[in-house]
Amino acid sequence: MAIKSFQGKRDTSQGKEDAQILVSDYMTKKLITxxxxxxxxxxxxQLITHKISGGPVVNDKNDLIGIISETDCIKHISESKYYNMPSDVNNTVGMYMATGVDTIDKNTNIFDAAFKFISSHRRRFPVVENGKLIGQISQTDVLKAAISVKGNTWNS
Known part of the structure; x- marks a missing residue:
């Protein structure tokens, strides 16, 4: 007589992934633009007051058109203030912002977002839906998500 199995009934949920943690779960929705x-x-x-390192640039329809960062502002300082030149009214965000901004989809898995941060060396990604800015995900947001996962599923 052959032995069928010592393992008992198999759990059919094994190998299935838990619900994914998405960018939309951790992105910041109230932004300084x-x-x-x-x-x-x-x-x-605004950067100093709100203790942020940059922000999205939008038009009147809330379409993302660029990003302005501390680095962009430092370029302005090095070009004018360093040489004690007066601030020009034409020194606008439009002149110094980065265009062609990398964005991320709100339905991206948070760990895929982490890989995108590593490979791109960016500190933040705007989240856009149909061209409209709906939020922003930062490296800190990814860290918060990782802590959340550790608390729920990993052994301490």
Whole structure:
């Protein structure tokens, strides 16, 4: 007489992934945004006041048109303030912002987002839906998600 199995009935849920953690679960939805016509002095004040390192630039329809960062503002400082030149009214966000911005989809798995951060050396990605800015995911948001997963599924 042959032995059928010592393992008992198999759990059919083994091997199935738990619900995915998505970018939309951790992205920031209330953002400090800028317009292309804003002055860089205004941007610098906002970055310092809100303790942020950059922000998305949108038009009147909330379409993402660029990103302005501390680095972009430092370029402005090095080009004018360093040489004690007066602030030019034409020193606008539109002149210094980065265009052609990399974005990320709200339905991206948070760990795929982490890989995108590693491979791109970016600190943040705007989240866009149908061309409209709906949020932003940062490296800190990915870390928060990782801590959440550790608390729920990993052994401490």
């Amino acid at each position: 800028f317009k292309a016509e804003d002055t860089l002095d205004h941007v610098i004040e």
